[in-house]
Amino acid sequence: ENAVFEQWKEDDASFFSTRACKEVESKIINQNLVIVTGHSGSGKSAIIQHIALKYKDQGWIVKRLKGVMEMIKYILEEECDLNSTILVLNDPIGKDSFDKASYRSWEASEQTIITFLKKGKLLISCRNYILFDYKVKGVLKENANIVNIEDVKCKLNNDEKRCILNKYMSNDKISEEDLTEILNTEAYFPLLCKLFSCDINQNDGYRFFKEPVKVVEEQIRCFRMEDRGKYCALVLLVLFNNNFCSDDVVRNKLLSYKFKRALNMCGLPQDTPLYDISDNLDLLKGFFVKKIGDAYEFYHDFVMEVTSFILGKDYPAELTQYADIRFLLRRVTLDNGSEQNRSCTIYLSDRNIDVLGERFFKAFFEECYIEVILHPALRDKRLIKVL
Numbered sequence: 001e002n003a004v005f006e007q008w009k010e011d012d013a014s015f016f017s018t019r020a021c022k023e024v025e026s027k028i029i030n031q032n033l034v035i036v037t038g039h040s041g042s043g044k045s046a047i048i049q050h051i052a053l054k055y056k057d058q059g060w061i062v063k064r065l066k067g068v069m070e071m072i073k074y075i076l077e078e079e080c081d082l083n084s085t086i087l088v089l090n091d092p093i094g095k096d097s098f099d100k101a102s103y104r105s106w107e108a109s110e111q112t113i114i115t116f117l118k119k120g121k122l123l124i125s126c127r128n129y130i131l132f133d134y135k136v137k138g139v140l141k142e143n144a145n146i147v148n149i150e151d152v153k154c155k156l157n158n159d160e161k162r163c164i165l166n167k168y169m170s171n172d173k174i175s176e177e178d179l180t181e182i183l184n185t186e187a188y189f190p191l192l193c194k195l196f197s198c199d200i201n202q203n204d205g206y207r208f209f210k211e212p213v214k215v216v217e218e219q220i221r222c223f224r225m226e227d228r229g230k231y232c233a234l235v236l237l238v239l240f241n242n243n244f245c246s247d248d249v250v251r252n253k254l255l256s257y258k259f260k261r262a263l264n265m266c267g268l269p270q271d272t273p274l275y276d277i278s279d280n281l282d283l284l285k286g287f288f289v290k291k292i293g294d295a296y297e298f299y300h301d302f303v304m305e306v307t308s309f310i311l312g313k314d315y316p317a318e319l320t321q322y323a324d325i326r327f328l329l330r331r332v333t334l335d336n337g338s339e340q341n342r343s344c345t346i347y348l349s350d351r352n353i354d355v356l357g358e359r360f361f362k363a364f365f366e367e368c369y370i371e372v373i374l375h376p377a378l379r380d381k382r383l384i385k386v387l
Helices: 002-012 020-032 044-057 068-075 100-116 158-168 176-183 188-198 212-226 227-240 246-251 253-265 274-285 299-313 316-322 325-331 348-365 369-373 381-386
Strands: 032-039 061-065 085-090 123-126 146-148 288-292 294-296 332-336 344-350
Touching: 002 044, 002 288, 020 032, 020 044, 020 123, 020 146, 032 044, 032 158, 044 061, 044 085, 044 123, 044 246, 061 068, 068 100, 100 369, 158 176, 158 188, 176 369, 212 227, 212 299, 227 253, 227 288, 227 294, 227 299, 227 316, 246 253, 246 274, 253 316, 274 288, 274 381, 299 316, 299 344, 316 344, 316 348, 325 332, 325 348, 325 369, 332 348, 344 348, 348 369, 348 381
Parallel strands: 032 123, 032 146, 061 085, 085 123, 332 344
Antiparallel strands: 288 294
């Protein structure tokens, strides 16, 4: 927990308080539930972390939670002091798409949550296309609780964009022509400012803001050709479900096997030491990855999505076999011959259906079996035949 807060403080050092942030701050004073919604990379998490840190400085108990069930478990603990507790929850009902299983957990526990909100506070971030899904009802859908940072009154204006960019680098280092193009950027703007400040991207100028996915993809493919240690480090983060810790590899036989498999996929010697991978992850900090305690994570979902997409195109069978099942459920589907228009989605061809069928079959006997059963691919006759 301390490591998480240290990371928040590090991120907060470059935070600029926008109109959207002030709106959230104002709401949370007078009510106990605020949901910040917007697109990926728009600054939702940064806003609620900034506000949570302010409350922590005032003596409140701040608890970051990873899911609805963890939140309910915490609320029901006898020692939980509801009067001075603020809970922080990102993407409770789905990250990339609406998560039926998570939403059902929320629905089943909503009365417990409402009881908690009579005393404690809850800050939530959620992507707008998930929050505004027609299936979402109850307190999550009450307009009084929602701050949509894409609304006209909260959307970043050019003055705010200049200030955010200036937090990471001086505007006088950018030509007026490039600055005009940068300020026209809508998607991912706060995140792109942070990533652009890394030396790795500044040679691309405003192209990084215009085509961020393409620039990141080119950099990863460059690693694959010229720096396999860094490429392997990113592959391991995908296969380890966005949480790589050297000690876990040493203690866990399955993770050790995944580690050896990743070395083989990336063309590295099987005796490559763990510290080599850790050193490469350290070199990628600030753009591709961040370190919380002893564990490495992707810097942002955006970076993870692009990396996973590339890995899925290069090694579809290995990704299907070894990646976390919940990642597969979110990001992998079958190619049915129609247009492939979902961003960063991996479409598997017929030759990988057996591998996907075997992985799904094993998952029927795991904790997430309901999520597997609800996956759209289970309506596909080809997969049904394999099962």
